[in-house]
Amino acid sequence: MDNRQLAEKIVESVGGEENINSLVHCATRLRFKLDDRSKAKKEELQNTEGVITVVENGGQFQVVIGNHVPKVYAEVMKVAKISGETNKESTSTEKVGAASKVFEYISGTFSPLIPALAGAGMIKALLAILTLLHWIDVEGSTYAVLNAASGGIFFFLPIFVGITASLKLGANPYVGGAIGAGLLEPSFTQLLEHGTRSEFLNLPLILTNYSSTVFPLLIAIVVYALLEKWLRKVTPGVLQLFFPPMISLLIMVPLTALVFGPFAVYVSDGIMNGVSYLSSVSAILTGVIIAGAWPFLVILGVHWGVVPIMISAFTKGGDVIGPITAASTFAQIGVAFGVFLRARDKNLKSLTLGATISGVLAGVTEPIIYGVIMRYRRLIPIMVIAGVVGGAIVAMFDVRVFTFVFNSVLTIPAYTPLVKYALGIGVAFIAGTILSYLFGYENKKTEKETKPEQTEKAAPVSSTTDKNMTVYNPIEGSLLSLSDVPDPVFSSGAMGKGVGIEPTIGRAVAPFDGTVTMIFPTSHAIGLTSDDGVEVLIHIGLDTVQLEGKHFTAHVKDGQAIKKGDVLVEFDIAGIKDAGYKLTTPVIVTNTANYLDVIADEPQEVVGGQPVLTVIS
Template identity: 60%
Template sequence: MDNKQLGNEIVELVGGEGNIISLVHCATRLRFKLRKHSEANKDALTNHPEVITVVEKGGQFQVVVGNRVGKVYSEIMKNHAIKGGDEGAEGGGEKVSVVSRVFEYISGTFSPLIPALAGAGMIKALLAVLTLLNVLDAKSTTYAVLNAASGGVFYFLPVFVGITAARKLNANPFVGGAIAAGLLEPNFTALIEQSGNINFLNIPLLAIDYSSTVFPMLIAIAIYAMLEKVLKKYTPDTIQLFFVPMISLLIMVPLTALAFGPFAEYVSAGIGSGIVFMLDKSAILTGILIAAAWPILVILGVHWGITPISIANFSRGGDMINPITAAATFAQMGIALGVYLRARKNKNLQSLSIAALLSGLFAGVTEPILYGIILRYKKLIPILLASGGLGGAFIAVFDVRVFTFVFNSMFTIPAYSPMVGYVIGISISFAAATILTFIIGAEGKKKEGKKEEGKAEVAATAEPAVTNMKNSQKTELSSPLVGEMVPLENVEDPVFSSGAMGKGVAVEPTEGIVYAPFDGEVSILFPTKHAIGLKSDDGIELLIHVGLDTVQLDGKHFSAYVSQGEKVKKGTKLVTFDIEGIQKEGYQTTTPVIVTNTDQYLDVVPSTFKHVNSKEPVFTVIK
């Protein structure tokens, strides 16, 4: 299908010209701003042979078409009366709801903290194993030190939340952290032990232990961000450095202690009590509902909104939400195993399934299963809901609880109590999902037939063009950036993490420079400079996408040193970008590096380096 025809069909399927306010594109997708999302035929677009997938995010309707996006965009703009960029912003359209903004705020606050929380949680699990096996005495100095290593991030969690929440809202992150620190300072915590009425300027004050809390700071920082903007607007530049932080602390610390803190704690406690009430009335029904709803919340991207409630439950006798959601997590792993066992003739699907299964079992990361397999084969969704709900009911009946933040993997089993009830619940979910998937299968004949014809498919690469291993050739590609390696499936964008655009890796850059990883040509350079496509002299097509959703910056913080069509040598400086500036705008700098013509190669194998520079390989392309 040519680009003009594809463009015309996409316009028709999103509701026609009249439903389109504006259109922009990035490295992989057409980003429509629509008047009514309900007018778009999402199912037809998702199943279109030339469309990789559809994503609704941030008020945009995104149609992913891959490398040809620029040409398709040009044809649409040439043949339709559609405004580009944000020109149509005044035309109304569907605004992002308040609920979506709240969950985006919570998600953006917690995402940077997940590695620290998960790492500390794993130490908690390790300590549980060592004490259970009598390898370590819980009263020993060694245990005390390791327990401090695992507990410190949770005790001072309000400080970390203050920093990341302020950064998400483009306020001074360290002032945000200082607001939280004021509520953990010994002089304030000493008020908790005082008997009788205490007050601040004759206003009654309820002193609360804010350690390990998150809701109070989420509210406080949202107010602080607005306060800071007002203060900066009316404060002379000569005194802003000290005056704005000073007034912010003078207002926000007392205000949080007097109002936001108690209110947030009451709300959090109320939600927790509501769940306990439901468990008391019907543990089975509650377990089924929570476990079945969890994957849906993940797909909608609102699951992080539950995290503050779970963390708040640690100090109230343990959290019961996380153990129940583990049933859904292990049900996804069971589905991956069932698909692997069933898809004997589809080597690509088998490869995807086993990789996704190992990611879930060892790291508790199941997004590759959810986005790459379950959403691809809709027949698996009922299996997920049924299997997860069944295990969730058992876990709820056993009243399983957890007292620290952990991902649901095989290594964190000792963190749950009672462990036996937890193991029974997740085992039931895993076994039920595996058996049902193996019996029912995932593939639909019509859809599989279409895929076998060589059409674009989501989350799995096509059959390699070369299958003779004896005659294969290997090409190592140097890293285009300096930074930390990130598995592609861990990237917080389903289009990249699912492998829909091709195989590759991601790099969390520590230096804002993109280098040419080989001799070749600049095949495409986007006007926003956030993404660049390269083609090597021997035919490897590479996409380097700096950050996630950074197209929204419209070129801000980016500079290009080459032009489209220009020949480059390995090591040539291509693009520079301001890491801190991008992050302050609220965007991640995680950079996917993708071989977009993966289907022309036998495999793309990531390297084992944790830190890479321009002299070290990020992956090997096997021809």
């Protein structure tokens, strides 16, 4: 189908234009905020031609499209008759956690800026190539003009952030931009010539250079949006044109310079100093942590929340996070290429070839992650291993970048030192290619070709056969397919095969005889190992770690032997729901790869002691 038809299908599947509160897009995703997510037809949308996958996270309904998302976005805006990011006043009663709101705010602020940032970054990479080849005089006017084209948006970034952040929060975007402009106005910046300390109305004023900064405006615009809303409410209609903007600027520019600016700069510097300290302790460990975590941040759709930290580092010695994440990017590209070389199926070869080219030229890997790696979970550890090896090399050589670029082959010259960066990402790519080619991927037909009678013959733990092992139901409630669990980390099978349960009784019991191998301090998640060696994770609720143990009572401890039916954890269903958290509980066999298969029972109402999973060895 063409982009118009796809847009019509998407609008229909998310519940129609009346259900869309707001819409933005990033490099590959349409990020909807819906009034009622229960109206969205997620499964139907996932099976739509042109849609890679659907992710629900951070209060957003994210439809992953691919590189051509701007064209689909434009058609969706027309179909849904949306004139700007905010379509109407939200009527959603869904509770969203504070962390999710922060990531949504940051993501919504930067999504409209991505094309400009990426375009400017590519010009910066082009300049690096021309300089390396001595084809341009860095002291000449031609270089100066091109450098202005690449650096203008970064220098004046507070203005752009003020505009997009205001749009995100429903405030006047031009007043928001004017607040950012005030921090860059020459009469203010000239105060720095006399030192970093001054005063405003006898109040101490700490001065800093706000060009290329992000955090000060992210904080200031939150306060400005609340201020403007109040001002418009109390200001007479005859004064609406100038009074709210005037008071907003009169208050917010000094307040940002006095409070928000210095505070945000200190926070930003603190984060970067933390990364630098970790690098000084162990550069290799830093590379391993960042590269290993990055693909999962992408899966959750919250990776744009890290962008402000990267940008803040450009003028302070360069960013080290971006180069390390590039190793993860090229590891994913290598995995896709390895599958392409190994695959015999024409559709899979076509998919992996297109995804590889997209990654190499544009640095966009969502088609690889969702179309290939999450489809064949055996590739997940390969992706992580190749990424952390490359990330460790990049971090060890202290590679840095000084502009915003996507991690592609075309942007390699933007990184310093270039050769060592190329070595790191090259190792990640080669490792991903070789490992995925050698160890391959599981045949997806195996599960489909399994006959019904094979499931029926799966024997419980008490059977005389030693081939199968039964995991019994740990929580009474409604049994769900794992794919219906509203968290992509679990529903994708990345953690292993299993089921989901909607609890009706706030008690989790042992699903077999075995040992408690791990219980979180917050008691919301518990890891068990059966006497037969099957490892199971029971994760009570989604994002419930944020409750910090409230509403949970553990009755076991690490290392404790358990018998089937022993009470593990009790939890307050009403209290957890009132706090705004979902109680959907994934029950996962985390060492699924050690077995031939893990077969889940059909969705139904389940009671204690009822089999829910059969592990086939």
